[in-house]
Amino acid sequence: MTLRVTFLGTSGAVPTVGRNPSSVFLAREGDSFLFDVGEGTQRQLMRYGTGFDVDHIFVTHAHGDHVLGLPGLLQTLDFNDRERSLSISVPRGTARRIRSLAFALETRPGFPVEIREVDPDDVVYRADEYEIRAFATDHDTRSVGYALVEDERKGRFDRERAEELGVPVGPKFSQLHERNPVELDDGTVIEPDEVVGDPRPGRSLVLTGDTRPTAATVDVADEPELLIHDATFASDRAERAVETAHSTARQAAEIANRCGAKRLALVHLSSRYGGDPSAHLEEARAVFDGPDERVFVPNDGDDFEIPYPDD
Structure with missing residues (x-):
């Protein structure tokens, strides 16, 4: 089941030649979402081939580099003859x-546009096999982050063991996999635990938007496959990060360690670094546990396929 992130905009407040303002596209099987809509997002959707079939937009906060692309995107969707409604989640008060x-x-x-306010800890979107949760962030305006968290998956079905126990191939396999006992022709009852393993965790993705480091980021999802965290500054400007309510790459790595993230994407890089993310990578990799490639600074247009935890 596909769960893929496309980084549409990875710059800080000031765009650069190589980086657009903030926006992330997320595709899960047939569902498509946008997180933030920086200026020019509609062009980035075309440029990187994601298409415009967006089901829901999630805004982390109402600063220009995260929302100025919204009017253009709505106009583009209208010109493309969109008919179904579009829901936009925004922090309460915005x-x-x-x-x-x-x-x-x-x-x-x-087409109908619904703008609705959300609070930290709200389940802002619920589907059959996953939900999107808002969580508290610490920026200099009303703000939230978002986490997509999948439900647990069924345990693995041991077909070989089922056949050894005399279960005939067919509907009884499905019944057992749904954790329902079955009765064989001779009256023997086979319990699901005999042939089905423990439930397996789903995948999760956490996106902070602009924020100082927060405990809520750690708590919103257990060991996310990907943490997309504000890393506006390297530690050479740690005081500036505090003043402007952002994080350094080192702080992002510390949060990644605390929540057990498998991978860390450093985003919202200040233009003052001139497109060179080496300082961010060096300090984050010095802190974040595991191989260096688990920390990366995505470029606009980069895709990241999120694997299942047990793959």
Whole structure:
């Protein structure tokens, strides 16, 4: 089951030649989401081939580099004859500003747009096999982060063992895999635990948006496959990070360790580093446990396929 991230914008507040303002596209099987909509996001969607079939937009906060692409995106969706509704989740207290921005030209798209406010700890989206949760972040405005957390998966079905126990190939296999006991023709009852392993964890992804390091990032998901964390500055500007309510790459790595993240993506890099992320990578890799490749600074357009924990 596909769970793929495409980094559309990885710059800090000031875009660069190589990096657009903040936006992340997430595809899970047939569902598609956007996290933040920096200026020019609609062009990034075209440039990197994700398409415009977005089901829901999740805004971390109402700073320009995270939302100025919204009016253009809505217009592009309208020009593409979109008909179904679009839901936009925003931190509580920011809906009025986002609505004013979205409809700044006093024109409405030809499809319904729902802007709804969310609080930390809300389940903001629920599907059959996963949910998207909001969590508290610490920026200099109302803000939240988001985590996609999949449900547990069924345990592995041991077909060979089932056949040894006399279970005929067919519907009884499915019943057992659904953890229902079955009765054989001779009256023997086979319990699911005899042929089905323990439930297996699903995957999870955590995206902070702009924030100082927070305990809520650690608590929102257990050992996420990918943590996408604010790393606006390297430690040479740690004081500036505190002043502006951002994180350093080292702090992002410390949070990744605390939550048991398998991989760490450092994003929202300040333009003052001139497109050179070496300082960010060096200090994060010095702190984050495991091989160096577990920490990376994505470029715009990079894809990351999120594997299952037991793959």
